[in-house]
Amino acid sequence: xxxxxxxxxxxxxxxxxxxVQASVSGQPVAHGAxxxxxxxxxxxxxTLCMLFIAVGGFALLRQRELDTALQERTVLQGxxxxxxxxxxxxxxxxxxxxxSWLLTSAGDYSGxxxxxxxxxxxxxxxxxARPTVYVRGDLGSFRTNDGLRQSAxxxxxxxxxxxxxxxxxxxxxxxVLASVRRAYAGGERHRQATSHVQRLHAALLGxxxxxxxxxxxxxxxxxxxxxxxxxxxxxRAPLEAARRALAARLLLxxxxxxxDTTAPAELDGERAHLVRVGLVDLATQKVLLRWxxxxxxxxxxxxxxxxxxxxxxxxxxALDLREAASGVLAAxxx
Amino acid sequence: MPADRALIPDLLHPTPLRRIDLERTRLAxxxxxxxxxxxxxxxxxxxxxxLARSTFEPQSFASxxxxxxxxxxxxxxxxxxxxxxxxxxxxxxxxAHPPADEAIVFHRRAILEELSTSAQARKHFETLYLALCRxxxxxxxxxxxxxxxxxxRQLDVLAxxxxxxxxxxxGFADTRSGLSVLAEFGARLQASEPYRSLADLLSYDSRLxxxxxxxxxGADGRISGxxxxxxxxxxxxxxxxxxxxRFLSKVELFLRGYRFSQDEVMARLLDAVFTAxxxxxxxxxxxxxxxxxxxxxxxxRDRAHEAGLAVCLPLLVPAQAPRALCGLFNPLLLMSGxxxxxxxxxxxxxxxxxxxTGPNSGGKTRLLQxxxxxxxxxxxxxxxxxxxxxxxxxxxxxxxxIEESRADQSEGRLGxxxxxxxxxxxxxxxxxxxxxxxxxxxTNPSEGEEIFELVVSMLGRLGPQAFITTHFLTFAAxxxxxxxxxxLAFLQVELGPxxxxxxxxxxxxxxxxxxxxxxxxxxxxxEQLLSLxxxxxxxxxxxAVVGQG
Numbered sequence: 001x002x003x004x005x006x007x008x009x010x011x012x013x014x015x016x017x018x019x020v021q022a023s024v025s026g027q028p029v030a031h032g033a034x035x036x037x038x039x040x041x042x043x044x045x046x047t048l049c050m051l052f053i054a055v056g057g058f059a060l061l062r063q064r065e066l067d068t069a070l071q072e073r074t075v076l077q078g079x080x081x082x083x084x085x086x087x088x089x090x091x092x093x094x095x096x097x098x099x100s101w102l103l104t105s106a107g108d109y110s111g112x113x114x115x116x117x118x119x120x121x122x123x124x125x126x127x128x129a130r131p132t133v134y135v136r137g138d139l140g141s142f143r144t145n146d147g148l149r150q151s152a153x154x155x156x157x158x159x160x161x162x163x164x165x166x167x168x169x170x171x172x173x174x175x176v177l178a179s180v181r182r183a184y185a186g187g188e189r190h191r192q193a194t195s196h197v198q199r200l201h202a203a204l205l206g207x208x209x210x211x212x213x214x215x216x217x218x219x220x221x222x223x224x225x226x227x228x229x230x231x232x233x234x235x236r237a238p239l240e241a242a243r244r245a246l247a248a249r250l251l252l253x254x255x256x257x258x259x260d261t262t263a264p265a266e267l268d269g270e271r272a273h274l275v276r277v278g279l280v281d282l283a284t285q286k287v288l289l290r291w292x293x294x295x296x297x298x299x300x301x302x303x304x305x306x307x308x309x310x311x312x313x314x315x316x317x318a319l320d321l322r323e324a325a326s327g328v329l330a331a332x333x334x
Numbered sequence: 335m336p337a338d339r340a341l342i343p344d345l346l347h348p349t350p351l352r353r354i355d356l357e358r359t360r361l362a363x364x365x366x367x368x369x370x371x372x373x374x375x376x377x378x379x380x381x382x383x384x385l386a387r388s389t390f391e392p393q394s395f396a397s398x399x400x401x402x403x404x405x406x407x408x409x410x411x412x413x414x415x416x417x418x419x420x421x422x423x424x425x426x427x428x429x430a431h432p433p434a435d436e437a438i439v440f441h442r443r444a445i446l447e448e449l450s451t452s453a454q455a456r457k458h459f460e461t462l463y464l465a466l467c468r469x470x471x472x473x474x475x476x477x478x479x480x481x482x483x484x485x486x487r488q489l490d491v492l493a494x495x496x497x498x499x500x501x502x503x504x505g506f507a508d509t510r511s512g513l514s515v516l517a518e519f520g521a522r523l524q525a526s527e528p529y530r531s532l533a534d535l536l537s538y539d540s541r542l543x544x545x546x547x548x549x550x551x552g553a554d555g556r557i558s559g560x561x562x563x564x565x566x567x568x569x570x571x572x573x574x575x576x577x578x579x580r581f582l583s584k585v586e587l588f589l590r591g592y593r594f595s596q597d598e599v600m601a602r603l604l605d606a607v608f609t610a611x612x613x614x615x616x617x618x619x620x621x622x623x624x625x626x627x628x629x630x631x632x633x634x635r636d637r638a639h640e641a642g643l644a645v646c647l648p649l650l651v652p653a654q655a656p657r658a659l660c661g662l663f664n665p666l667l668l669m670s671g672x673x674x675x676x677x678x679x680x681x682x683x684x685x686x687x688x689x690x691t692g693p694n695s696g697g698k699t700r701l702l703q704x705x706x707x708x709x710x711x712x713x714x715x716x717x718x719x720x721x722x723x724x725x726x727x728x729x730x731x732x733x734x735x736i737e738e739s740r741a742d743q744s745e746g747r748l749g750x751x752x753x754x755x756x757x758x759x760x761x762x763x764x765x766x767x768x769x770x771x772x773x774x775x776x777t778n779p780s781e782g783e784e785i786f787e788l789v790v791s792m793l794g795r796l797g798p799q800a801f802i803t804t805h806f807l808t809f810a811a812x813x814x815x816x817x818x819x820x821x822l823a824f825l826q827v828e829l830g831p832x833x834x835x836x837x838x839x840x841x842x843x844x845x846x847x848x849x850x851x852x853x854x855x856x857x858x859x860x861e862q863l864l865s866l867x868x869x870x871x872x873x874x875x876x877x878a879v880v881g882q883g
Contacts, residue, residue, distance in 0.1 A: 006583045007602055011572040016531045019606035024590055040591035048589065 065224055072227050076218055076234060083239050084210055091246040092210060095203050097282055098133060098251050099148060105278050105290075106142040106255060113290040118279075118325040127288070133248035134161055135200040139255045139276070152201040157194035159183040159311035160254060163318035166193035171319060173301060173312070180311035197252070198245035206242020209234055250288075251280040254317075270309035272296035277321055293320055342617050343502070343519040345512055345624035346386070346428075348441040352620070353383040359616045366473040367488060367608055376470050380424035380623040385431045386438055390713070392430035394761050395733035398769075399706045400666055402426050407669040408637070409630030413460045418467045424623045425630055432713030436650075436727060442715030443647050444511040446628055450635065455513060458505030462516070463625045465501060466618060469494045485597055488604045489539055495611065496532055498618060499523045519617070528610035531572070535607050538573040539600075573603060631716040634665070638719065641668055643676065648712045648723035653765055654684040657799070661721030664704040668719075675837040676721065677701070684726060685765070685797035685821055687790055689810050691844040692827025693851065696835035698803040699735055702769040705801055706733050709767050728799060730766035732758055751775075755789055768793065768800035775805065783809040791819050810843045 005024045008017040117123045136158065137151025162183035168175040182190050208214055214230075221227045259265075259273030272294065279289035295317055297309035304312065344350035359379045366375055396402070406422045433439060449456045472490050503520030506513050523529045544566045552558040568574055575583065580599070587602065588594040635645045643663050651657070658681075663674040675697075681688065690698050708718040712725045734754055751774055762768065773789060774782035783806050790813070793800055804810060814824050826844040830836040833851065853859060 006575070006579055006586050007599060009572055009575055011570070011574075013527050013531065013572070015527050015610070016572065016606060019609050020602065023602045023605040023609070024587065024592075038591070041589060044591065045589050 066222060069222055069224055069227050072224075072231065073218060073221065076227070076231060077215070079234065079239075080210065080215060080218070083206075083243050086243055087210075087246060092207065094133065094246045094248065094282060095200075095207050097285070098135075098200060098203075099145075101251055101278070101280050102135070102142040102148065102253060102255075105253065105276065106139050109276060109292055110290060112292060113287055114325050115286070115288040118288060119327065121326055124322070124325055127250070128165060129196060130250050131244065131248040132197045132250040132252050133200050133203060133245045133282075134197045134252045136160065136254035137256065139257050142255065149201075149204060152199065152204050155199055155201060157183075157190070157197050157199070158314055160314035160318045161194050161197050161252070162190055163315035164252075164321065165197070166190075167319055167322055168315065171316065173299075173304065176312050176315045176319075177304060177308060180308050180315050183315070184311060198241060198248055200245065202238045202241035203245035206237050206239050207246065209237050209239065210242075210246075249281065249283050251278070251282050253278050254314075266297055266305055266309035270295075270297045270313055272298070275317060277317070289321075289325070291321060291324060293317060293324075341519075341522070343515050343621050343624075345445060345515065345621070346442060346627065347433075347438055348512065350515065351384075351386070352617075353385070354379045354616065354620050355382055356613070356616055358382075359619055360612050363473070363612055363615050363619075366475075367491060367612075369484075373474050375474050376619050376622055377421045377423065379619050380421055381427070383424070383427075383620065383623070385427065386433040386435060388431035389434050389729045389763065390430065390432055390731060391761060395706060395710070395731045395769075396426070396430050398733040398735040399703060399710065401430055401710070404666060404669075404707060405429060405630070408634050408665045409626075410633050410637075411463070411626060411629040412633050412636065413464060413629075416464060416467075418463070420626045420630060421623060425626060428623075428627055429710055429714050429716075432710065433715075434729070439650070439713065439715040439727065441512050442627075445513055446631055446716065447647060448509060448511040448513060449628055449632060452509075455506070455509055456632065458501065459513070459625065460629065462498065462501050462505065463622070463629055465494055465498045466622045466625065469498065469618065470622060485600045485604060488601075488608070489536070492532055492604070492607065492611075493536055495615065495618070496529075496536060499529060499614075523614060528607070528614075531607050532611060534572045535603060537568065538571050538603075541568055542571075542574065543567045627716075631711075635717050638663075638665070638668065641673055643668065643674070643719070644721040645717040645719055646722050647716075648708075648718050648720070648725040650712070651724045651726050652684070653726045653728070655724070655726060656683060657681045657726060658722070658724045659705075659708060659718075659720045660723070662701075662704050662708060662723075663719050664700045665707060665719045666703060667700060674700075677838050679705075679825075679839060681799075681823065683821065685794075685799065686823050687768075687793050687798065687800040687802065687819075687821055688823040688825055689790075689813070689843070690801060690803045690825045690827075690839070691805070691807055691810050692839075693829070693835055693844065693846065694805075695855075696827035697837040698827060699771050700837075701839065702733070702735055702771055702801055702803065706731065706767070706769050726799075728765055728767050730761070730763045731769075732761050732766060733769040734758065735769065735771040752785070755785070758789075759792070762793075762796055762798065764796045764798075766796070766798050768798045768802075770800070770802040773802050773804060779806055779809070782806065787813070787819075790822065794819060794821050797821075807844055807846070814843050 005021055007024060008020050012020070117127055134157065135148075135152050135155045137147070137155065141147030141151045159180045163176075163179050166179065166182075166189065168179040218227075218230055221230055255276040255278070257274040257276065259271045263271055265271040274292060274294050277289065277291045277293070278287070280287050295313040297305050297313050299316075300309055300312050342350040342352050344353075359375075362375045362379065392401075402422065405426045406420075409420065409422075409425055411418055411420050449459055469491065472487060472494065499520050501520075502516040503524050506517040506520070509517065544564075546563040546565075548561045548563055549557055550559045550561075580596075583599050584594050584596065587598050592598045592602075638645045644661055657679075659679045661676040662679060663676045665674075667674040677697075679701075690701065692698055704719060708720060708723065709725065709728065709731060711718045712723070713727055718725070755773075758768070758770070774786045786804065786806060786809065790802070810824065813819060813822060824841060824843050825839045826842045828836045828838040828840045
């Protein structure tokens, strides 16, 4: 089999073309070559074919990866877009505002303040029913970002939140215990009572993913590896909860002032200490509540205190707050 | 084998012959073209060349005439400042085997005559020879230097080949003699496809593309910039491919097992062009030898003229006609730096045996050499060392001028002399030329004269043209007076004032060999020998006294 050569041209005479063909077809090549020319030729041809296949395969795989990446990126970007679309303008600033309020509130106590709209029981209830972001922690933790993050991570819709929205019918130990147990159990009633309350922790986790920087990172990711990492970040983030937290209208926080460490603590860490409670309208940046109260688990019977001291103190704190807002507590204290 | 005139540019024969071994020379040329350094390619091819039929036997005369020395010293080629080294072995063979066919002799004489009368023809002839020398040098790698660019060397070979073909076509178009075969050869090649391919390849190498530039020159005379105006590829050329195809050609060669380089592409093209031209190159190898044959003869003529001597193309007469040589000189003497004295010789009939007598160192042996070389050159179709000459072609030649003693010889001096005579008659064809120096000088005169007479009388039966020198003066005088042997002639060395030889020859027999003159010249007189003896005795007695003291 003689393959035509590219060295010949149309302008060559047939005789010359034939000689050029003969020259490239049957001459030995390299001096000192150990293989026959045809073997060398086949070897080189096979090597080149393999090279082409390898390069082609690589290009194909790369293209497929890029296509997959593009699809995945589109999916992820769509998800982000949907989340962002559900947010109102300014919702992305909720975390910054919250941080600012908490930092302020962790400073010197500025005195009690209860807004007028909380004085009325019905208004109080309807106000508290608005979307709320809640956080509780030691006073000092809110002075740093790490402390804030740790406190936010530890904060849940606890007995305080439960009792504030679904107060026990009486201050008796038994009634309070029942509410605390409901809060701890997290049943349907608890969910209904606290469904509008979101954890600040969710906002802290979800906010970075809704920021332009993360979207730019997503747009720049081309490999499956990088996109997978981003996808996992997105899957791990409680985006829906974050969206709800960011959309909250109220900030409810409880700051535990340092306790007297010389006194003995309960098994769950509860001991007598001052607690600051605040409620801020995030939309208007108005403080609705600034209230301070000492809690002391000594009123709880010995059998319950070991297990429920913290929850029962919190529940009782919520009852006190409600009463303080409506003036009952103030009158009784007076 | 005979071939078409346009196929083989044979200058030595009217019917062109491919005389060198085609297959062997082609193989040698292929190897030389591929790798270079095939030293002796031309000379080896020519040394093995077949020659036209000859009746001459070189062993009968070549060494006695110093033929090899004559070729290397007298037939030198000189062109301007160039003195190329000739292939002497080939020329010696040509001279030692003169053609039996007279037509060949006349063919050569016609070429030589045209070269010697037409300055234009000679100039082109010399140009052609110099180009062939360059071709030979580049093929044989005469410099011995390693060539790092094989393609460039091969392109040089092809460029010189083209130059040779062009020179043959244009330089000899108007010639009348056998030189016209060169023009025919050149014309045939120029019309052929391999030549066009060669021209295209050389053009491709020297001008792939033309680039037109505008060069800007600053106030200080420096080039400050340039701009490419146009770039034009030589698209008409058969070898020009577009750039993408040139690249793919390299890839193709790589896949075929060659190297990936532009040089490899050029190597393939060179190979394709050379393959079709190699047989023509074989013809040029043969031609180089032919050119040297004529240029050697012209060089001989030039050197003789420089020495004030004349050479000629002899008039060729029938065998029975008288011969004449006017201004005959010995070319070996000329090349030794001695200016020879020309002499005139005439013979009354074709078949004559001439006894030459005269004093020692009178030029008898030199005369025999001159006669032999003149006859040999005339037989080869070349100039003879004489102002004018009338010579007859003969079928052979036996020359015996030197008889050296050898350690392994089985006979004494007389025995060797008789062996010499026996060998003479064994080799001698009728009508041949015989040149014998001092026949029967190895025995006593009376017995030697008997053998001498026998030889002379027997020689007459073969009708040779013989010249025999002898110092048997009395015997020669007797033969002259008796006139018993027909066709016997006598020449003697002419003596001038003070009885010194004039190196001319006159009819008759010399009366003396002037041995006393020679002895005196060489210091062998009684007085001179006596003074040497006395000196030796005195030296011995002085040595004895010093020893006793």
